[in-house]
Amino acid sequence: MTTQTQDPIINLYRDSFPDFARMIRRMGGSLDEAKDAFHDALLIYMEKERAGRLHVHSSPTAYLLGTAKICWLHARGKTTALPESFDPAEDTGDGADEREQSLLESLVRSGRKCMELLKAFYYDHCSMQDIAARFGFNGRRSATVQKYKCLEKVREEITKTKAYA
Template structure:
């Protein structure tokens, strides 16, 4: 059995790490420039590059793997393909904010609400719930301000409490078999 010098032992993990470091140095700047030109962020570039790097590595492990271009060009091609696919997927999501802002609802669209009955129902959930729901729905306070006003540590805590209050109201409606018409005039 032949004994090898310690400095000549190179593990596959070390080789892979060295390859990845080299590719980050040589290929990532080009991918980042491309993603930037396509209105992407540095974070987008890092995500796309890492995906491209994984694909490149997995393909390179097959015996039949043969590329005619440089590794950097090959990774750039994968990154471009991934970005275009991501862009096409994201483009299908359409924001309706601008349309929603342009919609006007006639004043007589909603029937008049019997506020006394509604307040009576909300009061059954407790005074704190009543105040919390009023601050959110009528005063239109954002969750951050709502959390501060009611002494919650985080916005998430305020959101959870609002949900619990709504569940109390829903349970009361189910229990009493109220309908929408019970609250309109």
């Protein structure tokens, strides 16, 4: 019998990630791509949970898997641009142009280096190792941390404008 950890996020990760990794492998993706997309989705999940804006209509696992799949497709260039805090259940399509403009303005306010780093990852599909070399970071882990910090800057700017509230 295995001991179940009390932290629900760890349990959610443990229960959900293997299924997601298998799905991504079947769709032609790599384990690293699955990890990156799943971690981004987990950050979105935790951010919405902390802000009290998490509205799960099925199960937390289904919500997380759906969000992770959107993140993976986005990273592969198979979807249009989505904000990191996109919730498929909340998107109505109303005011999309205004939200896109607001998102673009938030990206610009986050700074040129952040914009270039996020563009390299999400649109140019550069690996974290390539991003580390391009931006002069010590390694893949440093690039990942910088990407996270940039996403946080953008989220902060979005929160200020309340475009996605």
